[in-house]
Amino acid sequence: AGTSGAPAAAARPPGGGGGRKSKTTTRRAFLRNSWLGTMALGLAAFGGASIMYLWPNLTGGFGAQVEVEEQDFILEEIRANSAPYEIPTGRTWLVEYDPALDPDGQYADLTNGAPLMALYWKCVHLGCRVPWCESSQWFECPCHGSRYNRWGEWQGGPAPRGLDRFALEVRKGVVVVDTATVVTGPPRTAAVLQQSPEGPSCL
């Protein structure tokens, strides 16, 4: 047995056993590196998705600067329909604003010289969307009966103040509403627009 084992050992090429070990090691290393690579890619994708989710929306929809339409087109629509212009993506009503009716300039900072004002359509009572009532020409909340005039100022019901609003400006003729910042609506006693209901209530 001693003589038959010796030649076999001698016949083994130098480094032969090490070669198998090396191939095995290389395969393991390859598998490990592949696994680590997959993990890294997964983490990178997850991190990217998280950042995209957490990053503030700077253009387009609610919480951003919302580019709407040509100012003249919006005014035409408001006048033709006797109704505010709705911006669903900005959760906003645009109403016509006449600075002559606001001699103290209560809303001048929000309108920036534009003949329009942007109202957040969320009721300041408990958050329902406040629709426009065609017959009264007021905003009337179906949830608990809060009512606001055409400029979103409180006229009745449980709401603690007028509708909140957003600043807007006109860039190259196009209205841009800044829905990133909600401006608290005027107190109940600070209504500027003198507007009685112009017909029956919708409630």
Ligand code: FES
């Ligand atoms: Fe509008 Fe209550 S949510 S009146």
